[in-house]
Amino acid sequence: MKSYRPPSPFFQLIHLSIFILILIGCQEKLDLTAIPKGDDGQVFAIDTKDSEIPYLVIDTQGASIPYEPGVPAQLKIYENKKLVQTQRIDIEFRGKTSFRLSDKKGFNFETIDASGEGVDVSFFGMPAEEDWRLIGQVVNKSNGYIWDQSMLYNYIGYELSRSIGKYASRGVFVELEVNGEYQGVYYFCEKLKRDSQRIDIKSLNATSTNLTGGYILTIDKVSIGDAGIGKPLSYFYNNWDDDARYTEQNSFRSQYDIFKNKITFPPFHPPYHQNQHLETYFLYEYPKDRNITEAQKSYIAQYMYDFETALITDDFDKGERTYADFINIETFVDYFIINELCRNVDAYRLSTYLVKDRNEKLSMGPVWDMNIGFDETDRIPINDWVINYNSYVAQDAWMMPFWWNRLLEDPEFRKVLKIRWMNFRSGVLSNSRLTQLVENASQYLQSNGAVARNYEKWNIPGARPYDQAIEELKSYLMERANWMDSEIGNF
16 A cells, blocks of 8 residues: 655645635635625725614715815715615715814715706605705814714704704704725714795895895804805915905894994904904805895894894883894794703804794794804803803904894893793703713614714824713703703892
């Protein structure tokens, strides 16, 4: 019998190579490599496993995303890795301070047709429109901070506003991939604009003879608009002066300063001049500054002047409150309630919407932009009103208008506020409902793995564990609501 002789090293290497090739072939055939894909073959930047959270893939076909105007792209929406919607869009970056500070950028996009024209489209059952927002929290890796570690602030604020019967931007949580790179958890929501299903007011154009409405004004930083077209993306990282570049075309100024005094110096000085902290500007949101007529400008400016004059001069001790002829008090009360509960330090003085419909009074809202609020901010104590901002921050470029402390001097305004607050606290704003809102949303993100995926992408060393952030958010809401119970109960 011949003795066994093992193959030479050369033949062993050949056998091993053949085995590896066969194995690779089997893996490709059986897809054992587990590359995450949609059912249409789209390869995902990250494996969302069995997540129920919608996964969005945006592809600009190699084009860089600008600040403005947008570039064409394709949007695909997957649910449980199944393609449920494909849409052409026009996408651009969004935000002012958040754009400059955050590594996790936000986006505006418009739905377009094959020719590039805007077209109304419905997403996730929301009413069809063409303007949408993708908002993520601010993450600054180089300086090691996150605003809104819960990723819930905007969602909670808007849900609370809707719960008391006011319109707020509808939206859903999604996970986002842009040009092959995973971006994390975002809030996909409606842009605030005039629309029968959003801010529902009458149209106003150059041929309108009834000047009473509708108008949408904002108290905010200036959007650069058409002046930004053609500027390189690098420009927008340092264009802080543009935030305060108020002009006769884009805005008008209150005739009163933050102390209720008549302003004697002219408006529209250069950005950040020494008296800017005294001023409040009203930006034209609708009609846009390029469309609003001089007659319409004159009407709405006079209306605001008459309202502010009445608010200042009314003698509440004598029962005078002619200011109520100009405003829908309930909307002011509700705006106050939501923004104070959320301790939104940008409210009233930034990201603030005012609406005047045709033949109607001025209304406050909708609420917007809650990313610096709740337990995040340290500018306002948990046991004081946000409207007292001026007592804590000296000469910010955007200070608190005089309206709110003056309104609280009116016993009738306080009475309405007390009635509505107590009614809400016994129902939609009860401690149990507030807690449930936070728990349900955070559990949805956690149980689907989105929190872990987001913070694997946007890890900040030393940041609080997510569970701790949620517990602190719930504790904040209980403490804030209970403090408001005490304060408003004494009105």
